Amino acid sequence: MKGNKIKAFKCLVLGLAMFLLGIGANFTAKADSSLQAVKEKGVLTVATSPDYPPFEFQVNKNSHSEDVGMDIEIAKQMAKDMGVKLKLKNMDFSSLLVAVETGKADMAIGGINPTPEREQNATFSKIYYSGGQSFLVKKADADKFKNQASLSGQKVGTQTGSMQSQLAQKNLTNSKLTTMDKTPDLILALKTNKLSAVGVEKPVAEAYVKNDSELKMINSDYKIDKKDVGAAIAFKKGNDSLAGAANQTIDKIHKQDKIPGYIEKAGKYLKVNTANTSMxxxxxxxxxxxxxxxxxxxxxxxxxxxxxxxxxxxxxxxxxxxxxxxxxxxxxxxxxxxxxxxxxxxxxxxxxxxxxxxxxxxxxxxxxxxxxxxxxxxxxxxxxxxxxxxxxxxxxxxxxxxxxxxxxxxxxxxxxxxxxxxxxxxxxxxxxxxxxxxxxxxxxxxxxxxxxxxxxxxxxxxxxxxxxxxxxxxxxxxxxxxxxxxx
The missing domain is CATH 1.10.3720.10 (MetI-like)
Structure with missing residues (x-):
């Protein structure tokens, strides 16, 4: 009788263990179904904010707009590696993470820095690009503002919610900081003497300097680790399989050293846009x-x-x-x-x-x-x-x-x-x-x-x-x- 009870108890424990393992497997399957869901749809929906050249912007082709830039090339490569079509959704930078959180997009790309605060609500890929930080100043003020130290007490602008905004808060403690949603708004504020400098990533600063003779770039002198600070791709929290597929593409891009080519291609598109800037x-x-x-x-x-x-x-x-x-x-x-x-x-x-x-x-x-x-x-x-x-x-x-x-x-x-x-x-x-x-x-x-x-x-x-x-x-x-x- 006692032996039967022991057997029954063992069966109960074994059944409970299998049940819990089944639930765990089910949760794992759900957590890892994001990549499969994209493949079943046949479409990778990507949220971006095309106002940040050379990362992402729009080119005027025969009076038709097309999203281009380094980030767009990366998104295209990811869609190709997954065997699906690419669908871009354009919106404000501040709405990108909300888009993936609410399921409006499968991923968001746009020079997004994976901060600890953001990682609480989103899953991020590996850093795919870290180009350094710079400031844009007016060319007429180039002798006055030569480095980060010279900006002490000055008005410095950055994009709302960006990595540059966080770096400025940490390093420019004696400066008067302000944020705006759009980089073009910051540049306009700079050129109209509302700001003394604008913090942007180095490729963005280089693009502006090449296309605007009134601006000059200076180094930020921020002490940061490029391995920890840079641009990554955001996914809905828990979409690990989709993020894993993105990481495979990022590794492939880095191995084949494609990033310089993407930036060069973006520069050619910029020349197309700036060849005729009439309204x-x-x-x-x-x-x-x-x-x-x-x-x-x-x-x-x-x-x-x-x-x-x-x-x-x-x-x-x-x-x-x-x-x-x-x-x-x-x-x-x-x-x-x-x-x-x-x-x-x-x-x-x-x-x-x-x-x-x-x-x-x-x-x-x-x-x-x-x-x-x-x-x-x-x-x-x-x-x-x-x-x-x-x-x-x-x-x-x-x-x-x-x-x-x-x-x-x-x-x-x-x-x-x-x-x-x-x-x-x-x-x-x-x-x-x-x-x-x-x-x-x-x-x-x-x-x-x-x-x-x-x-x-x-x-x-x-x-x-x-x-x-x-x-x-x-x-x-x-x-x-x-x-x-x-x-």
Whole structure:
């Protein structure tokens, strides 16, 4: 009897051990399925920010843009080694790690440094490039700023979230540090005397110096280990098999010494861009941005009006089950920045549904506009005398017909100027969608600035386009307002 119990106990322990091993194997399989998932899709989706030559930027080929640069060549080689196609997703540098974390991309590449803080939320490949650190200064200040020590007490700029920003905080303790999202913005600030120097990687500094005679490069003199500091590729936390495949490609690239060739190829593309830096040469970029801006604005205005009317009717309803959700929605939307809303729609909902960047931008701008349109329409409805409603009921009209034929037409006539201002605001505020890679006017503006090394001219062009859009819309709205008054 005792022996049977011992056997039963042994069987139980053995079964439990096998069960736990099975769970462990299952977790391991899940953890290592990232590479297999990419191969099954047949596509390697890579997030990048193409405004950082020579790492990644866009070349103007026959008025068509194409992502090029050292990082793009590395991504192409990885896709080739995995036997899949390469798909690039362009967005702001600050959104790259979020893209892999939320599954919007399989990997992110863009001169990303694998800091201990980032490694807590992402898996990184080996360092694939470490080109050294430099500062860009104005050529006129070259005698004044010769090294890191001479920047003490000066204003120094770096890109937000970059390795250069962390190095500056650690080494330039006596300098006044500032960060910006875009390297072209930093260069413009430098050239307009807002900054004394800009910290960038050496290849980036060399590219700017070659293409901008007003700039000069100086060494950073940072004491860093090239083995520990450099650019790596980011993956979703736990995607070890995909990172392992990337490491194999990186080892292959280093063994065959392909990096110098990639940089040389990027330099040739830069010469193509800077051969003709006139804004007319880049008209297709601005035209494509204009189309995206108009599409987002028109759809957001239409959707905002429809949803705004529904919210307004819910808000003035006597039933709390209808009014409270509308009140809460309006307060939340008006109390948070649109940029946060855009990121939430694209990345937050993206965890559940893979929403394309353009669609996410349209949804976010529509939902934002609806909250303001709701308040405008509610104010218009309240501005109509109560006697109007009483008169319609005495004529036997239902409440729905009363609103449709009497109240809302008068309300729209009263709120038309305010509604017109909201339309204009939508056109201008829709530019925020560029942070998730929607190729609107502002996105194309940054691309042209990075490609041509011209800081002001693209801004002027986009400003003129926005002005013409809002000017023509204002004239049209004023014409319709006059017709309403005449009627």
């Amino acid at each position: 007319l040469h880049y008209w297709k970029f601005f035209f494509n941005g204009l189309k995206a801006t108009l599409l987002i604005s028109v759809l957001a205005v239409i959707g905002g009006i429809i949803l705004g009317i529904i919210l307004a009717l819910m808000k003035i309803s006597k039933f709390k089950i209808l009014s409270w959700p509308a009140i809460s929605y309006v307060e939340v939307v008006r109390g948070t920045p649109m940029m946060v809303q855009v990121l939430l729609i694209y990345f937050g909902l993206g965890v559940l549904i893979n929403i394309p960047a353009l669609l996410a931008g349209i949804i976010a701008v529509t939902l934002n506009s609806a909250a303001y349109v709701c308040e405008i329409i509610r104010g218009g409805i309240n501005s109509v005398e109560k006697g109007q409603g009483e008169a319609t009921r005495s004529l036997g009209l239902s409440q729905v017909d009363s609103f449709r034929y009497v109240i809302l037409p008068q309300a729209f006539k009263n709120i038309w100027p305010a509604l017109g201002n909201e339309f204009i605001s939508v056109i201008k505020e829709s530019s925020i969608v560029s942070i998730i890679g929607v190729t609107d006017l502002v996105y194309e503006l940054n691309v042209v600035r990075a490609d041509t090394y011209r800081g002001v001219a693209p801004i002027v062009v986009v400003m003129v386009i926005y002005f013409l859009l809002t000017f023509l819309l204002t004239r049209g709205l004023n014409y319709l307002e006059g017709k309403m008054k005449h009627d």
